[in-house]
Amino acid sequence: MSLTELIAGVEDHEKRLTVFNADSDAVAALSEQFHDRNVDVVGEHTPSGRPKTFAVLSSDGSFVTAADVDNILEPTTTEETEPGFDGEAYQPILDHLDETMFTSYDIGQMVAASREIEDRAWRVGKGTLHSGFQKLSILQDQMDIYEQLAEKKHLEVHAYAVPDADVPDHDSDLTIHVERSDEIERSWFVAYDGAGVDVNKCALLAEEREPRSFYGFWTYDPSTVDWIIDHLDSTYGLVESQ
The missing domain is CATH 3.30.870.10 (Endonuclease Chain A)
Structure with a gap:
């Protein structure tokens, strides 16, 4: 296997972030926040509308983690940071985005x-x-x-x-x-x-x-x-x- 094939293998395993019970602005904000990642962001609603505004990360259809939307949305007043490895910006969802494109x-x-x-x-x-x-x-x-x-x-x-x-x-x-x-x-x-x-x-x-x-x-x-x-x-x- 080559380095290119390793990249392709990671690319084939897109993760999905399902945002529940949030308004369209929050879904759009998360889509923009993760626009340069191999993460598909979609919005859904539960029949009861509860719990309010939470997100579920899944990989290949299997549950990975869940978090409150407010905990993963970047504050609009925060300046954009350079990409890095400290994982602080998107806690806790990015704790589970290892090997994400x-x-x-x-x-x-x-x-x-x-x-x-x-x-x-x-x-x-x-x-x-x-x-x-x-x-x-x-x-x-x-x-x-x-x-x-x-x-x-x-x-x-x-x-x-x-x-x-x-x-x-x-x-x-x-x-x-x-x-x-x-x-x-x-x-x-x-x-x-x-x-x-x-x-x-x-x-x-x-x-x-x-x-x-x-x-x-x-x-x-x-x-x-x-x-x-x-x-x-x-x-x-x-x-x-x-």
Whole structure:
């Protein structure tokens, strides 16, 4: 299975958020709130009209969780935040949206999401971080950050890119994998193994389906993170490093 096939597998499992006994404005607000997720938002009413304004999340027809609509609606006065992995904005529904697709993320959103994983690796300070930059020229622009990460004594850092430029000079232990691979050229990924601790594992995986527009998912699921890292380890062996 390839990285693209993994993305397609997640994409095939759309979740549904059914909003009960809420007015059309609330349903529309939730639809907009989750517009860049692979979540179908629909409105329904119970015969009794009770309980008032609650939402049920289901996956493949099976119940996942329920929450009061007021607890998951973003306050209209709150400024829009960058996408991330803290899960605070949409509690508690987003606690159950692991491996949910996002659509049409631009470069700014992808960078913001990537920084969350890189920051976790930095704070833990050990383990292994794998990052796909698509092209060496793109990696060049991120070398300051990745050399800083690679300076962590117990953190092993791997970067993957196709050769459209020279391998960047560096003085750190950063390992650069130079790959003539369509998969690497299409994919943006950041995967952290959590130093072997499951609760620390996380990954972002996306593919460029339109020019500089990315479709993919993030995950905290340890088995999915392990699969991504195992795939990278077993598939890409050509290494160009200092």
